[in-house]
Amino acid sequence: MTCKDWNEDWVAHLYSELDPEQERTLAAHLDRCASCRATLDELSSVRRTLREAAPVVPSAPRVVVLGARGRRPPWLLAASLAAAVLLVGAALVAWPRWTEPAPSSGTADLRPAEDADRETIARMEATIRALEERLARLETKPPRETLVSPAVSKQELALALDHLTRRFDRERARDLESVVQALTAAELRTGSRLDQTREAVHLLALRQDPRFTEN
Amino acid sequence: MSGSTDEDLVRAVRSGDTDSLGVLVARWEQPLFRFVYRLMPRSEDARDICQETFLRILRSADRFRDGSRFSTWMYQIALNLCRDHLRRRQRWGRLLTDGPAATERASAAPSRSLEGDPGQAIERDETSRAVQWALAQIPPGQREVLVLKEFEGLKFREIAEILGCPESTVKSRMYGGLCGVRKALERHGFREV
Numbered sequence: 001m002t003c004k005d006w007n008e009d010w011v012a013h014l015y016s017e018l019d020p021e022q023e024r025t026l027a028a029h030l031d032r033c034a035s036c037r038a039t040l041d042e043l044s045s046v047r048r049t050l051r052e053a054a055p056v057v058p059s060a061p062r063v064v065v066l067g068a069r070g071r072r073p074p075w076l077l078a079a080s081l082a083a084a085v086l087l088v089g090a091a092l093v094a095w096p097r098w099t100e101p102a103p104s105s106g107t108a109d110l111r112p113a114e115d116a117d118r119e120t121i122a123r124m125e126a127t128i129r130a131l132e133e134r135l136a137r138l139e140t141k142p143p144r145e146t147l148v149s150p151a152v153s154k155q156e157l158a159l160a161l162d163h164l165t166r167r168f169d170r171e172r173a174r175d176l177e178s179v180v181q182a183l184t185a186a187e188l189r190t191g192s193r194l195d196q197t198r199e200a201v202h203l204l205a206l207r208q209d210p211r212f213t214e215n
Numbered sequence: 216m217s218g219s220t221d222e223d224l225v226r227a228v229r230s231g232d233t234d235s236l237g238v239l240v241a242r243w244e245q246p247l248f249r250f251v252y253r254l255m256p257r258s259e260d261a262r263d264i265c266q267e268t269f270l271r272i273l274r275s276a277d278r279f280r281d282g283s284r285f286s287t288w289m290y291q292i293a294l295n296l297c298r299d300h301l302r303r304r305q306r307w308g309r310l311l312t313d314g315p316a317a318t319e320r321a322s323a324a325p326s327r328s329l330e331g332d333p334g335q336a337i338e339r340d341e342t343s344r345a346v347q348w349a350l351a352q353i354p355p356g357q358r359e360v361l362v363l364k365e366f367e368g369l370k371f372r373e374i375a376e377i378l379g380c381p382e383s384t385v386k387s388r389m390y391g392g393l394c395g396v397r398k399a400l401e402r403h404g405f406r407e408v
Contacts, residue, residue: 008386011393015364017371043390046397050365053342057249058258181259184303188263188296 003036010040014047128164131157221285229276236273243286244269246367247293253350253362254297264300268293290377294359301355349399357392360385 009026012018018026030037135157219227219235221242227235247268252261271292279288350358363374371389375382 007390008383011386011389012371015371042397043393046393046400047365049342049400050346050361050396053346054366056343057252059245181257184260184300185263187303188267188300 003033003039006036010036010043013040014043124164124167128161131160131164222281222283225272225276225279225285226281228273229279233273236269239272239285240269243289247289250290250362250367251293251297253366254294254355254358255300260300260304264293264296267296271296284373284376287373287376290363291379294377298355345400345403346396348403349396352399353392353395357388357395360388361392361396364389 006026006029009018009022013023013026030040135154219238221239224235224239228239244265248261248265251264251268252258255261255264268289272289275292279285350361353361359378360374363369363377364371369377371382371385375385378385
Protein backbone atom coordinates (compact mmCIF):
# COMPACT_ATOMS: atom_id res chain seq x y z
CA MET A 1 0.00 0.00 0.00
CA THR A 2 1.49 3.35 -1.06
CA CYS A 3 0.99 6.64 0.73
CA LYS A 4 -1.57 7.80 -1.88
CA ASP A 5 -3.74 4.81 -0.98
CA TRP A 6 -4.29 6.35 2.45
CA ASN A 7 -6.12 9.42 1.10
CA GLU A 8 -9.58 8.13 1.91
CA ASP A 9 -8.53 6.91 5.33
CA TRP A 10 -7.00 10.30 6.16
CA VAL A 11 -10.27 11.96 5.39
CA ALA A 12 -12.27 9.41 7.37
CA HIS A 13 -9.80 9.81 10.27
CA LEU A 14 -10.16 13.62 10.16
CA TYR A 15 -13.90 13.23 10.66
CA SER A 16 -13.65 10.34 13.13
CA GLU A 17 -15.33 7.85 10.82
CA LEU A 18 -12.73 5.09 10.98
CA ASP A 19 -13.46 1.98 13.00
CA PRO A 20 -10.97 1.13 15.81
CA GLU A 21 -9.11 -1.44 13.69
CA GLN A 22 -8.66 1.07 10.84
CA GLU A 23 -7.49 3.73 13.34
CA ARG A 24 -4.83 1.37 14.67
CA THR A 25 -3.60 0.54 11.16
CA LEU A 26 -3.46 4.24 10.22
CA ALA A 27 -1.67 5.14 13.47
CA ALA A 28 0.96 2.45 12.78
CA HIS A 29 1.57 3.90 9.30
CA LEU A 30 1.77 7.49 10.58
CA ASP A 31 4.41 6.41 13.12
CA ARG A 32 6.65 5.39 10.21
CA CYS A 33 5.80 8.00 7.59
CA ALA A 34 6.72 11.68 8.11
CA SER A 35 5.31 12.64 4.70
CA CYS A 36 1.85 11.31 5.58
CA ARG A 37 2.02 13.02 8.98
CA ALA A 38 2.76 16.31 7.22
CA THR A 39 -0.14 15.78 4.78
CA LEU A 40 -2.51 15.00 7.61
CA ASP A 41 -1.38 18.15 9.45
CA GLU A 42 -2.08 20.23 6.33
CA LEU A 43 -5.56 18.77 5.96
CA SER A 44 -6.26 19.42 9.66
CA SER A 45 -5.15 23.01 9.18
CA VAL A 46 -7.52 23.49 6.24
CA ARG A 47 -10.36 22.04 8.32
CA ARG A 48 -9.58 24.51 11.10
CA THR A 49 -9.64 27.39 8.62
CA LEU A 50 -12.96 26.24 7.19
CA ARG A 51 -14.49 25.90 10.64
CA GLU A 52 -13.22 29.11 12.15
CA ALA A 53 -13.57 31.33 9.08
CA ALA A 54 -16.69 29.77 7.59
CA PRO A 55 -18.51 32.26 5.38
CA VAL A 56 -21.38 33.82 7.30
CA VAL A 57 -24.78 32.69 6.10
CA PRO A 58 -27.61 35.22 6.45
CA SER A 59 -30.87 34.12 8.10
CA ALA A 60 -33.08 32.14 5.80
CA PRO A 61 -35.90 34.21 4.36
CA ARG A 62 -39.28 32.79 5.36
CA VAL A 63 -40.50 30.18 2.91
CA VAL A 64 -44.23 30.59 2.40
CA VAL A 65 -45.86 27.57 0.83
CA LEU A 66 -49.24 28.58 -0.52
CA GLY A 67 -50.18 25.14 -1.71
CA ALA A 68 -49.57 23.06 -4.77
CA ARG A 69 -49.26 25.16 -7.86
CA GLY A 70 -50.83 22.54 -10.08
CA ARG A 71 -51.26 23.64 -13.64
CA ARG A 72 -50.33 27.24 -14.16
CA PRO A 73 -52.95 29.27 -15.99
CA PRO A 74 -51.91 30.01 -19.57
CA TRP A 75 -52.01 33.78 -18.98
CA LEU A 76 -49.37 33.45 -16.22
CA LEU A 77 -47.07 31.48 -18.49
CA ALA A 78 -47.59 33.98 -21.27
CA ALA A 79 -46.87 36.88 -18.88
CA SER A 80 -43.70 35.20 -17.61
CA LEU A 81 -42.53 34.51 -21.15
CA ALA A 82 -43.37 38.06 -22.26
CA ALA A 83 -41.40 39.47 -19.31
CA ALA A 84 -38.44 37.26 -20.18
CA VAL A 85 -38.59 38.32 -23.84
CA LEU A 86 -38.71 42.00 -22.83
CA LEU A 87 -35.65 41.54 -20.64
CA VAL A 88 -33.84 39.74 -23.42
CA GLY A 89 -34.86 42.46 -25.86
CA ALA A 90 -33.41 45.10 -23.52
CA ALA A 91 -30.20 43.11 -23.34
CA LEU A 92 -30.04 42.81 -27.13
CA VAL A 93 -30.55 46.54 -27.60
CA ALA A 94 -27.67 47.22 -25.27
CA TRP A 95 -25.55 44.22 -26.38
CA PRO A 96 -23.98 45.75 -29.52
CA ARG A 97 -22.94 48.80 -27.49
CA TRP A 98 -21.39 46.58 -24.85
CA THR A 99 -19.28 44.79 -27.44
CA GLU A 100 -18.21 47.90 -29.38
CA PRO A 101 -14.93 49.55 -28.46
CA ALA A 102 -15.31 52.73 -26.41
CA PRO A 103 -15.85 55.75 -28.70
CA SER A 104 -12.81 58.01 -29.00
CA SER A 105 -14.83 61.20 -29.08
CA GLY A 106 -18.33 62.37 -28.36
CA THR A 107 -20.50 61.70 -25.42
CA ALA A 108 -20.80 58.02 -24.43
CA ASP A 109 -24.14 56.54 -25.49
CA LEU A 110 -25.82 55.37 -22.30
CA ARG A 111 -28.58 52.86 -21.91
CA PRO A 112 -31.86 53.88 -20.29
CA ALA A 113 -31.39 53.89 -16.50
CA GLU A 114 -33.49 53.78 -13.34
CA ASP A 115 -34.53 57.17 -12.00
CA ALA A 116 -32.06 56.79 -9.16
CA ASP A 117 -29.19 56.46 -11.69
CA ARG A 118 -30.24 59.21 -14.13
CA GLU A 119 -28.76 61.96 -12.00
CA THR A 120 -25.48 60.09 -11.71
CA ILE A 121 -25.37 59.47 -15.45
CA ALA A 122 -26.26 63.12 -16.21
CA ARG A 123 -23.38 64.24 -13.98
CA MET A 124 -21.05 61.78 -15.67
CA GLU A 125 -22.13 63.03 -19.10
CA ALA A 126 -21.53 66.64 -18.09
CA THR A 127 -18.09 65.70 -16.75
CA ILE A 128 -17.20 63.90 -19.97
CA ARG A 129 -18.32 66.88 -22.08
CA ALA A 130 -16.25 69.25 -19.94
CA LEU A 131 -13.20 67.00 -20.13
CA GLU A 132 -13.50 66.58 -23.87
CA GLU A 133 -13.82 70.32 -24.35
CA ARG A 134 -10.67 70.84 -22.32
CA LEU A 135 -8.85 68.15 -24.29
CA ALA A 136 -9.95 69.73 -27.56
CA ARG A 137 -8.69 73.16 -26.41
CA LEU A 138 -5.36 71.69 -25.37
CA GLU A 139 -4.94 69.84 -28.66
CA THR A 140 -5.46 73.03 -30.71
CA LYS A 141 -2.79 74.95 -28.81
CA PRO A 142 0.90 74.79 -29.72
CA PRO A 143 2.84 72.52 -27.35
CA ARG A 144 4.68 75.29 -25.55
CA GLU A 145 1.39 76.95 -24.66
CA THR A 146 0.18 73.81 -22.86
CA LEU A 147 3.01 74.28 -20.40
CA VAL A 148 1.36 77.46 -19.19
CA SER A 149 -2.25 76.16 -19.41
CA PRO A 150 -4.03 76.29 -16.09
CA ALA A 151 -4.88 73.36 -13.86
CA VAL A 152 -5.30 70.18 -15.84
CA SER A 153 -2.60 68.37 -17.77
CA LYS A 154 -3.19 65.94 -20.62
CA GLN A 155 -2.10 63.11 -18.39
CA GLU A 156 -4.64 64.04 -15.74
CA LEU A 157 -7.37 64.22 -18.39
CA ALA A 158 -6.39 60.81 -19.75
CA LEU A 159 -6.47 59.37 -16.24
CA ALA A 160 -9.87 60.91 -15.57
CA LEU A 161 -11.28 59.52 -18.83
CA ASP A 162 -9.84 56.12 -18.02
CA HIS A 163 -11.48 56.25 -14.61
CA LEU A 164 -14.82 57.12 -16.20
CA THR A 165 -14.47 54.31 -18.74
CA ARG A 166 -13.88 51.84 -15.94
CA ARG A 167 -16.95 53.14 -14.12
CA PHE A 168 -19.00 52.58 -17.25
CA ASP A 169 -17.61 49.05 -17.49
CA ARG A 170 -18.65 48.36 -13.91
CA GLU A 171 -22.17 49.70 -14.60
CA ARG A 172 -22.32 47.54 -17.70
CA ALA A 173 -21.24 44.45 -15.76
CA ARG A 174 -23.92 45.16 -13.14
CA ASP A 175 -26.56 45.51 -15.86
CA LEU A 176 -25.53 42.23 -17.43
CA GLU A 177 -25.63 40.51 -14.06
CA SER A 178 -29.19 41.80 -13.49
CA VAL A 179 -30.28 40.49 -16.89
CA VAL A 180 -28.71 37.08 -16.31
CA GLN A 181 -30.29 36.92 -12.87
CA ALA A 182 -33.74 37.75 -14.24
CA LEU A 183 -33.43 35.25 -17.07
CA THR A 184 -32.33 32.40 -14.83
CA ALA A 185 -35.08 33.18 -12.31
CA ALA A 186 -37.62 33.20 -15.14
CA GLU A 187 -36.36 29.83 -16.36
CA LEU A 188 -36.54 28.38 -12.85
CA ARG A 189 -40.22 29.33 -12.63
CA THR A 190 -41.24 28.35 -16.13
CA GLY A 191 -39.11 25.23 -16.51
CA SER A 192 -37.83 24.56 -19.96
CA ARG A 193 -40.31 26.81 -21.72
CA LEU A 194 -37.60 29.33 -22.56
CA ASP A 195 -35.53 26.80 -24.49
CA GLN A 196 -36.96 27.77 -27.84
CA THR A 197 -36.73 31.42 -26.98
CA ARG A 198 -33.10 30.92 -26.06
CA GLU A 199 -32.32 29.54 -29.50
CA ALA A 200 -34.08 32.48 -31.12
CA VAL A 201 -32.21 34.90 -28.84
CA HIS A 202 -28.91 33.26 -29.71
CA LEU A 203 -29.61 33.68 -33.41
CA LEU A 204 -30.68 37.29 -32.95
CA ALA A 205 -27.53 37.96 -30.92
CA LEU A 206 -25.35 36.41 -33.60
CA ARG A 207 -27.01 38.54 -36.27
CA GLN A 208 -25.74 41.66 -34.48
CA ASP A 209 -22.19 40.50 -35.15
CA PRO A 210 -21.09 41.87 -38.57
CA ARG A 211 -18.87 38.81 -39.02
CA PHE A 212 -21.85 36.45 -38.86
CA THR A 213 -23.36 35.24 -42.13
CA GLU A 214 -26.39 33.01 -42.27
CA ASN A 215 -26.16 30.00 -44.54
CA MET B 216 -47.40 17.18 15.04
CA SER B 217 -44.21 18.81 16.31
CA GLY B 218 -43.11 15.45 17.71
CA SER B 219 -43.64 13.60 14.42
CA THR B 220 -40.71 12.37 12.41
CA ASP B 221 -39.94 13.93 9.07
CA GLU B 222 -41.02 10.73 7.35
CA ASP B 223 -44.40 10.75 9.15
CA LEU B 224 -44.90 14.35 8.06
CA VAL B 225 -44.18 13.50 4.43
CA ARG B 226 -46.72 10.69 4.61
CA ALA B 227 -49.24 13.19 5.97
CA VAL B 228 -48.45 15.58 3.13
CA ARG B 229 -49.00 12.71 0.72
CA SER B 230 -52.49 12.33 2.20
CA GLY B 231 -53.22 15.99 1.53
CA ASP B 232 -52.26 17.53 4.88
CA THR B 233 -50.39 20.68 3.82
CA ASP B 234 -50.02 21.79 7.47
CA SER B 235 -47.48 19.00 7.81
CA LEU B 236 -45.48 20.61 5.03
CA GLY B 237 -45.47 23.80 7.10
CA VAL B 238 -43.86 21.88 9.97
CA LEU B 239 -41.23 20.44 7.63
CA VAL B 240 -40.51 23.90 6.24
CA ALA B 241 -40.10 25.36 9.73
CA ARG B 242 -37.75 22.53 10.64
CA TRP B 243 -35.61 22.53 7.52
CA GLU B 244 -35.69 25.99 5.95
CA GLN B 245 -32.61 27.24 7.81
CA PRO B 246 -30.40 24.14 7.25
CA LEU B 247 -31.54 23.96 3.63
CA PHE B 248 -30.87 27.64 3.01
CA ARG B 249 -27.47 27.32 4.66
CA PHE B 250 -26.59 24.38 2.39
CA VAL B 251 -27.83 26.03 -0.82
CA TYR B 252 -26.28 29.40 0.04
CA ARG B 253 -22.83 27.84 0.28
CA LEU B 254 -23.22 26.38 -3.21
CA MET B 255 -24.79 29.36 -4.95
CA PRO B 256 -23.10 32.69 -5.60
CA ARG B 257 -26.11 34.83 -4.65
CA SER B 258 -28.55 34.78 -1.77
CA GLU B 259 -31.45 35.60 -4.12
CA ASP B 260 -30.68 32.39 -6.04
CA ALA B 261 -30.48 30.44 -2.76
CA ARG B 262 -33.88 31.80 -1.72
CA ASP B 263 -35.47 30.86 -5.06
CA ILE B 264 -34.01 27.37 -4.93
CA CYS B 265 -35.20 26.78 -1.36
CA GLN B 266 -38.70 27.88 -2.35
CA GLU B 267 -38.64 25.61 -5.38
CA THR B 268 -37.33 22.68 -3.32
CA PHE B 269 -40.26 22.81 -0.91
CA LEU B 270 -42.72 23.20 -3.77
CA ARG B 271 -41.29 20.10 -5.43
CA ILE B 272 -41.55 18.22 -2.15
CA LEU B 273 -45.22 19.20 -2.00
CA ARG B 274 -45.86 18.17 -5.61
CA SER B 275 -43.85 14.93 -5.44
CA ALA B 276 -44.73 13.69 -1.94
CA ASP B 277 -46.29 10.58 -3.49
CA ARG B 278 -42.87 9.66 -4.92
CA PHE B 279 -41.17 9.60 -1.51
CA ARG B 280 -40.18 6.00 -0.82
CA ASP B 281 -41.14 4.57 2.57
CA GLY B 282 -38.00 3.60 4.42
CA SER B 283 -35.98 6.47 2.90
CA ARG B 284 -34.77 9.42 4.89
CA PHE B 285 -36.53 12.72 4.22
CA SER B 286 -33.38 14.84 4.59
CA THR B 287 -31.59 12.74 1.96
CA TRP B 288 -34.46 13.27 -0.48
CA MET B 289 -34.63 16.99 0.27
CA TYR B 290 -30.89 17.48 -0.25
CA GLN B 291 -31.07 15.53 -3.53
CA ILE B 292 -33.82 17.79 -4.85
CA ALA B 293 -31.98 20.93 -3.75
CA LEU B 294 -28.68 19.73 -5.19
CA ASN B 295 -30.23 19.00 -8.59
CA LEU B 296 -31.84 22.44 -8.60
CA CYS B 297 -28.49 24.07 -7.70
CA ARG B 298 -26.71 22.22 -10.50
CA ASP B 299 -29.40 23.16 -13.03
CA HIS B 300 -29.29 26.77 -11.88
CA LEU B 301 -25.51 27.02 -12.20
CA ARG B 302 -25.68 25.53 -15.70
CA ARG B 303 -28.37 28.05 -16.64
CA ARG B 304 -26.32 30.97 -15.32
CA GLN B 305 -23.28 29.83 -17.28
CA ARG B 306 -25.35 29.43 -20.43
CA TRP B 307 -26.96 32.86 -20.21
CA GLY B 308 -23.69 34.42 -19.11
CA ARG B 309 -21.92 33.03 -22.18
CA LEU B 310 -24.72 34.16 -24.46
CA LEU B 311 -24.82 37.75 -23.27
CA THR B 312 -21.18 38.47 -22.48
CA ASP B 313 -17.77 37.95 -23.93
CA GLY B 314 -17.48 34.50 -22.39
CA PRO B 315 -16.28 32.95 -19.17
CA ALA B 316 -14.21 36.01 -18.20
CA ALA B 317 -17.31 38.08 -17.54
CA THR B 318 -19.05 35.45 -15.46
CA GLU B 319 -15.89 34.92 -13.44
CA ARG B 320 -15.76 38.60 -12.52
CA ALA B 321 -18.30 37.96 -9.77
CA SER B 322 -15.92 35.51 -8.11
CA ALA B 323 -12.82 37.69 -8.31
CA ALA B 324 -10.23 36.96 -5.65
CA PRO B 325 -10.52 39.15 -2.61
CA SER B 326 -7.76 41.56 -1.72
CA ARG B 327 -4.99 39.66 -0.04
CA SER B 328 -3.40 42.52 1.79
CA LEU B 329 -3.99 42.35 5.49
CA GLU B 330 -1.26 44.81 6.28
CA GLY B 331 -2.45 47.83 8.13
CA ASP B 332 -5.86 46.32 9.07
CA PRO B 333 -6.59 47.51 12.51
CA GLY B 334 -8.28 44.57 14.16
CA GLN B 335 -8.92 40.86 14.28
CA ALA B 336 -12.53 41.37 13.13
CA ILE B 337 -11.35 42.81 9.83
CA GLU B 338 -8.81 40.02 9.41
CA ARG B 339 -11.48 37.43 10.14
CA ASP B 340 -13.79 39.03 7.57
CA GLU B 341 -11.02 38.96 4.97
CA THR B 342 -10.32 35.30 5.76
CA SER B 343 -14.03 34.41 5.51
CA ARG B 344 -14.21 36.00 2.10
CA ALA B 345 -11.02 34.22 1.11
CA VAL B 346 -12.55 30.90 2.18
CA GLN B 347 -15.73 31.68 0.21
CA TRP B 348 -13.60 32.50 -2.82
CA ALA B 349 -11.43 29.38 -2.40
CA LEU B 350 -14.56 27.21 -2.22
CA ALA B 351 -15.66 28.67 -5.54
CA GLN B 352 -12.37 27.61 -7.15
CA ILE B 353 -12.71 23.87 -6.58
CA PRO B 354 -14.78 21.65 -8.91
CA PRO B 355 -18.53 21.56 -8.13
CA GLY B 356 -18.45 17.85 -7.20
CA GLN B 357 -15.79 18.44 -4.56
CA ARG B 358 -17.52 21.60 -3.30
CA GLU B 359 -20.81 19.74 -2.81
CA VAL B 360 -19.12 17.05 -0.73
CA LEU B 361 -17.14 19.58 1.28
CA VAL B 362 -20.23 21.66 2.10
CA LEU B 363 -22.31 18.62 3.05
CA LYS B 364 -19.54 17.20 5.23
CA GLU B 365 -17.85 20.19 6.81
CA PHE B 366 -20.80 22.58 7.13
CA GLU B 367 -23.82 20.28 7.32
CA GLY B 368 -22.05 17.55 9.30
CA LEU B 369 -23.49 14.63 7.34
CA LYS B 370 -21.83 11.20 7.45
CA PHE B 371 -19.96 10.00 4.36
CA ARG B 372 -22.55 7.27 3.94
CA GLU B 373 -25.38 9.85 3.89
CA ILE B 374 -23.53 12.02 1.40
CA ALA B 375 -22.98 9.00 -0.84
CA GLU B 376 -26.72 8.34 -0.74
CA ILE B 377 -27.56 11.93 -1.64
CA LEU B 378 -25.08 12.02 -4.50
CA GLY B 379 -25.82 8.51 -5.69
CA CYS B 380 -22.17 7.43 -5.71
CA PRO B 381 -19.95 5.08 -3.66
CA GLU B 382 -18.64 6.17 -0.28
CA SER B 383 -15.05 5.86 -1.52
CA THR B 384 -15.84 8.40 -4.26
CA VAL B 385 -17.20 10.80 -1.66
CA LYS B 386 -14.04 10.47 0.46
CA SER B 387 -11.86 10.89 -2.60
CA ARG B 388 -13.71 14.09 -3.57
CA MET B 389 -13.44 15.32 0.02
CA TYR B 390 -9.67 14.81 -0.06
CA GLY B 391 -9.48 16.61 -3.43
CA GLY B 392 -11.66 19.44 -2.13
CA LEU B 393 -9.57 20.01 1.00
CA CYS B 394 -6.37 20.02 -1.07
CA GLY B 395 -7.96 22.35 -3.62
CA VAL B 396 -9.04 24.84 -0.94
CA ARG B 397 -5.56 24.77 0.60
CA LYS B 398 -3.91 25.45 -2.78
CA ALA B 399 -6.35 28.27 -3.59
CA LEU B 400 -5.69 29.96 -0.25
CA GLU B 401 -1.92 29.56 -0.67
CA ARG B 402 -2.02 30.93 -4.21
CA HIS B 403 -3.42 34.17 -2.91
CA GLY B 404 -1.17 34.38 0.08
CA PHE B 405 -3.73 33.80 2.80
CA ARG B 406 -2.40 32.47 6.00
CA GLU B 407 -4.39 29.53 7.35
CA VAL B 408 -5.88 29.88 10.85
